Amino acid sequence: MSAYEQYAEEKRKIDAYLNQQYVIAGVREGLSGDWLELKHPEGDQVSLLVETADARKYFVNMLLKQARPT
Amino acid sequence: MADLRINLAGIASPNPFWLASAPPTNTGYQVQRAFEAGWGGAVWKTLGDPIINTSSRFAAVHFNGQRVAGFNNIELISDRPLEINLKEIYETKRRFPNHAVVVSLMVEPKQEKWHEIVKRVEDIGVDGLELNFGCPHGMAERGMGAASGQQPDLVEMQTMWVKEAARTPVIVKLTPNITDITATAKAAVRGGADAISLINTINSLAGVDIETWNTIPHVGGKGAHGGYCGPAVKPIALNMVAECARNPLVGVPISGIGGISGWKDAVEFLLMGSTGVQVCTAAMHHGFSIVEDMIDGLNNYLDSKGLLSVNELIGKSVEQYSDWGDLDLNYAVVARIEQETCILCNKCHIACEDTSHQCIERHTDENGAAYLKVREEDCVGCNLCSIVCPVEGAITMLEVPAAEMPLSWNQRQAAIAALGNGKDSDNPGKKEAV
Numbered sequence: 001m002s003a004y005e006q007y008a009e010e011k012r013k014i015d016a017y018l019n020q021q022y023v024i025a026g027v028r029e030g031l032s033g034d035w036l037e038l039k040h041p042e043g044d045q046v047s048l049l050v051e052t053a054d055a056r057k058y059f060v061n062m063l064l065k066q067a068r069p070t
Numbered sequence: 071m072a073d074l075r076i077n078l079a080g081i082a083s084p085n086p087f088w089l090a091s092a093p094p095t096n097t098g099y100q101v102q103r104a105f106e107a108g109w110g111g112a113v114w115k116t117l118g119d120p121i122i123n124t125s126s127r128f129a130a131v132h133f134n135g136q137r138v139a140g141f142n143n144i145e146l147i148s149d150r151p152l153e154i155n156l157k158e159i160y161e162t163k164r165r166f167p168n169h170a171v172v173v174s175l176m177v178e179p180k181q182e183k184w185h186e187i188v189k190r191v192e193d194i195g196v197d198g199l200e201l202n203f204g205c206p207h208g209m210a211e212r213g214m215g216a217a218s219g220q221q222p223d224l225v226e227m228q229t230m231w232v233k234e235a236a237r238t239p240v241i242v243k244l245t246p247n248i249t250d251i252t253a254t255a256k257a258a259v260r261g262g263a264d265a266i267s268l269i270n271t272i273n274s275l276a277g278v279d280i281e282t283w284n285t286i287p288h289v290g291g292k293g294a295h296g297g298y299c300g301p302a303v304k305p306i307a308l309n310m311v312a313e314c315a316r317n318p319l320v321g322v323p324i325s326g327i328g329g330i331s332g333w334k335d336a337v338e339f340l341l342m343g344s345t346g347v348q349v350c351t352a353a354m355h356h357g358f359s360i361v362e363d364m365i366d367g368l369n370n371y372l373d374s375k376g377l378l379s380v381n382e383l384i385g386k387s388v389e390q391y392s393d394w395g396d397l398d399l400n401y402a403v404v405a406r407i408e409q410e411t412c413i414l415c416n417k418c419h420i421a422c423e424d425t426s427h428q429c430i431e432r433h434t435d436e437n438g439a440a441y442l443k444v445r446e447e448d449c450v451g452c453n454l455c456s457i458v459c460p461v462e463g464a465i466t467m468l469e470v471p472a473a474e475m476p477l478s479w480n481q482r483q484a485a486i487a488a489l490g491n492g493k494d495s496d497n498p499g500k501k502e503a504v
Contacts, residue, residue, distance in 0.1 A: 002429075002445070002448050003427065003448050003449075004445075004447040004448045024489070025489065026489050026490070027486045027489060029486070036217060057399050057400070057482070060398070060477060060482045060485055060486065061474045061475070063485050063486070063489075064477070064485055065483075065490075066474070067485070068281065
């Protein structure tokens with residue numbers, strides 16, 4: 001799989017959660033990548049391991065959009 | 071014709087091109103010939119207790135047919151008595167009253183030594199002093215030059231001693247043989263320096279003769295480290311100039327030195343904060359007359375930019391020089407190969423495949439003709455293919471329209487920190503590996 005395809009796959013998963021109203025509630029950085037903590041308004045939580053550099057950049061773009069008033 | 075005059079901390083010069091303190095400024099004969107050729111100023115070869123030089127002294131690094139890509143020397147300061155130098159400096163200044171005559175000085179780190187030489191040199195009428203805290207060899211072993219220049223406290227103290235006695239502007243010349251040159255630049259400013267000049271030469275060994283196993287150069291079979299300069303050091307010098315120029319605690323005019331070989335190099339140093347430049351290796355390689363092209367080139371450049379004075383260039387690129395953490399992570403460029411120009415040498419493919427990100431593919435079209443194509447979605451914009459490409463214009467780096475707002479690493483980390491989570495956990499409770 002090309003680097004772009006790996007990124008696209010990670011982006012697809014992040015977008016899928018965000019489209020289901022999950023919000024980024026926390027990020028824990030480690031040697032394996034970034035663990036993204038996603039929380040749903042109804043209480044469900046999920047952690048995603050984000051490995052690719054582009055996806056680790058992408059979710060912060062999403063985080064900043066999330067923090068911005070719409 | 072633009073105005074090329076500069077004024078570096080009170081030292082006026084008809085143009086920004088000075089000869090650096092080095093072999094080209096050893097005598098009045100040389101400096102006067104340089105002024106006749108068009109140089110705007112000269113920093114006289116360093117005066118101090120006269121030394122004895124060795125033979126041989128110089129060596130060069132040639133690279134792929136390029137003569138003198140780098141230059142190495144183990145020559146020390148002036149080997150002529152002070153009185154002779156002073157007499158020639160006096161005569162030179164009298165003949166060329168409008169040119170900048172600055173004198174480089176180096177003595178032991180003692181207050182009375184500095185006071186004495188400053189008074190004697192200023193008494194004959196000079197435009198400024200340059201303190202040599204940078205010479206990396208020989209003098210450093212005696213506690214002078216770079217040995218002083220690598221210790222901020224010694225730089226500050228000696229600058230202060232000079233300023234106690236000096237009536238003319240004092241330029242402190244900095245050594246690059248230090249981790250952070252702004253540390254010594256700030257020390258010079260604390261000591262009262264009116265300006266700084268950088269860089270002096272870099273510790274070096276030009277080479278080893280693989281037949282005789284002698285160093286290059288060698289003195290009867292023995293070698294010692296020298297000072298490296300010439301075109302190869304320009305990027306190192308430019309960075310150090312820029313680091314000083316953008317540091318608010320430095321804040322004094324800069325005389326840029328290091329691998330300046332033509333007017334374009336000079337423009338780069340001016341844009342990065344130098345008020346003027348000093349040149350040595352290029353003059354040693356090609357003679358004093360190179361200054362004619364430098365002056366013409368700079369004049370034409372200023373005219374083409376619609377600038378009336380060279381001073382309008384000074385520091386114009388400093389704001390663009392930042393820290394890595396402030397660069398935009400969302401900015402992207404990708405390579406594109408122009409099929410009409412490409413000669414199919416495969417250099418880009420090999421470079422990308424072997425040493426970068428494996429995104430240049432070899433294809434065959436419907437007519438059986440080979441062609442190279444960048445898989446743009448996987449291109450990280452490293453520029454390597456365009457760097458190794460031997461054909462001008464065959465590979466273009468194209469900006470990708472930004473889909474997101476600018477995002478720096480520092481902004482990214484601040485956004486993550488604002489969430490209030492700890493770092494460095496590979497073992498969260500509930501997880502789903504992407």
